[in-house]
Amino acid sequence: MASSKPHATVVGAGSIGISCAVHLQSEGYDVTVIDRVPPGQGCSFGNAGGVVPCSVLPEFHAGVLTKLPGWLLDPLGPLHIRWRHLPKALPWMLKAAHCVKPSVKRHIIEGKAALSLRVLSDYDDIMGKTGTADMLNRVDGIRLFDSEEQYRAEDGSRKILREFGFDQKRISPGELRELEPDIATDFALGTWYDVWYSLKNPATFVAAMAEAMVRNGGAVLQDDVVSAEHDGTRALRLVLREKGEMVVDKLVIAAGAYSDLLAKQLGTRTMLEAERGYHLTIPDPGVKINRNLTWAARHGAMVPLDVGLRLAGTDEFAGVDAPPNWERANVLWKVFKRVLPNLRPLDDSAQRWMGRRPGTPDSLPVIGPSPMLENVWYAFGHGHLGMTWGPTTGRLIAEMMAGKPSNIDLNRYRIDRFYN
Numbered sequence: 001m002a003s004s005k006p007h008a009t010v011v012g013a014g015s016i017g018i019s020c021a022v023h024l025q026s027e028g029y030d031v032t033v034i035d036r037v038p039p040g041q042g043c044s045f046g047n048a049g050g051v052v053p054c055s056v057l058p059e060f061h062a063g064v065l066t067k068l069p070g071w072l073l074d075p076l077g078p079l080h081i082r083w084r085h086l087p088k089a090l091p092w093m094l095k096a097a098h099c100v101k102p103s104v105k106r107h108i109i110e111g112k113a114a115l116s117l118r119v120l121s122d123y124d125d126i127m128g129k130t131g132t133a134d135m136l137n138r139v140d141g142i143r144l145f146d147s148e149e150q151y152r153a154e155d156g157s158r159k160i161l162r163e164f165g166f167d168q169k170r171i172s173p174g175e176l177r178e179l180e181p182d183i184a185t186d187f188a189l190g191t192w193y194d195v196w197y198s199l200k201n202p203a204t205f206v207a208a209m210a211e212a213m214v215r216n217g218g219a220v221l222q223d224d225v226v227s228a229e230h231d232g233t234r235a236l237r238l239v240l241r242e243k244g245e246m247v248v249d250k251l252v253i254a255a256g257a258y259s260d261l262l263a264k265q266l267g268t269r270t271m272l273e274a275e276r277g278y279h280l281t282i283p284d285p286g287v288k289i290n291r292n293l294t295w296a297a298r299h300g301a302m303v304p305l306d307v308g309l310r311l312a313g314t315d316e317f318a319g320v321d322a323p324p325n326w327e328r329a330n331v332l333w334k335v336f337k338r339v340l341p342n343l344r345p346l347d348d349s350a351q352r353w354m355g356r357r358p359g360t361p362d363s364l365p366v367i368g369p370s371p372m373l374e375n376v377w378y379a380f381g382h383g384h385l386g387m388t389w390g391p392t393t394g395r396l397i398a399e400m401m402a403g404k405p406s407n408i409d410l411n412r413y414r415i416d417r418f419y420n
């Protein structure tokens with residue numbers, strides 16, 4: 001007998017799509033998630049796993065712009081644009097440069113904070129629903145500084161965090177050594193951040209949530225969505241590479257860095273770039289760290305996972321389909337050897353990975369309904385914070401689809417904000 005429940009189709013089985021699916025079930029939907037790869041194998045696979053609500057500053061700020069010319073000339077620098085991709089990325093870059101203006105920056109900070117302030121309660125909620133509570137390492141992160149001057153340069157950022165209730169504490173070199181005995185002894189100081197947790201393994205976390213969703217009656221379909229069709233008012237069907245046409249009732253596009261392609265087919269233009277990041281995961285690194293560590297001199301993070309030490313970071317603009325430049329992964333070892341002097345030389349056991357962060361120019365995600373089609377919602381563009389904001393996004397999307405009011409201004413996350 002056919003189910004009397006409403007049906008939702010979610011495209012994308014990453015942190016965002018699976019979180020949407022779990023919450024839609026709670027709102028009484030039958031859910032089918034479609035992805036060409038198994039749950040948690042896209043960008044949600046190999047990230048640094050940081051659950052970092054205190055990260056409320058925009059990714060692109062004046063400091064990045066001043067360093068940009070030097071970085072662009074260095075293919076192994078923290079941020080790189082492949083020249084061939086530049087014409088395509090230019091409108092996005094110009095929009096990102098516009099976001100550096102103080103008034104726009106403030107709007108972004110408030111938009112990020114509005115999501116971030118509910119991250120931990122949304123994590124508790126989804127972990128309770130999916131039986132994954134033991135997969136989050138609730139130990140706060142530390143940022144390392146080479147000098148007092150480097151620390152002072154971030155005074156402004158710390159002040160903003162404090163404004164939103166995210167506390168920080170200065171840590172002396174002695175305390176640093178006590179907390180993290182394997183880091184270099186010549187750091188001038190550190191900052192302990194409240195709250196900066198990390199997942200023990202982001203990929204297995206997403207997979208475990210998907211398994212719980214399936215146990216609860218949902219379905220995961222492994223297939224490629226080739227196209228999406230609509231009649232100007234509603235999305236009608238998806239065309240799948242293997243299984244052919246699939247009629248949709250309600251549709252959520254959570255396809256990460258590929259979401260703009262589907263949005264375009266569904267009649268809405270947006271701005272999205274694959275901000276490609278790399279990782280090295282070293283099963284037997286020869287050093288031990290106890291928490292998520294960052295270093296003010298370089299972009300990226302060092303994280304202890306259940307599969308080893310992960311060094312992750314960097315930002316490369318090359319388009320979604322360009323081949324990876326594995327030297328960008330190898331360089332992470334050279335960079336973080338400065339922090340962890342006893343890090344073993346790289347060998348074949350190290351895993352190299354590249355993932356496509358779905359990046360918007362204003363560092364805010366897209367969360368909300370289609371401006372054109374009454375049965376379509378979008379959930380993508382979470383850039384550097386898709387693991388952090390997954391559960392919150394899932395809840396917001398499910399609430400919107402159920403017609404429930406929200407206590408945050410969702411206008412900031414509209415899909416068509418870049419062209420209006």
Ligand SMILES: Cc1cc2nc3c(=O)[nH]c(=O)nc-3n(C[C@H](O)[C@H](O)[C@H](O)COP(=O)(O)OP(=O)(O)OC[C@H]3O[C@@H](n4cnc5c(N)ncnc54)[C@H](O)[C@@H]3O)c2cc1C
Pocket residue numbers: 011012013014015016017034035036037040041042043044045046047048049050051052223224225226254255256257258259275276277278279312313314354355356357358379380381382383384385386387388389
């Ligand atoms: C190096 C690195 C470090 C990071 N560290 C952190 C961190 O510490 N904390 C944090 O919060 N975030 C971090 N991120 C960002 C985070 O990984 C992403 O924001 C997040 O994974 C995005 O999730 P998603 O579900 O939107 O995308 P994805 O996980 O990529 O999921 C989208 C899915 O859609 C599928 N898909 C797309 N198009 C189609 C189609 N047409 N048909 C079928 N399937 C389709 C893809 O196969 C994919 O599985 C990091 C990212 C990188 C690269």
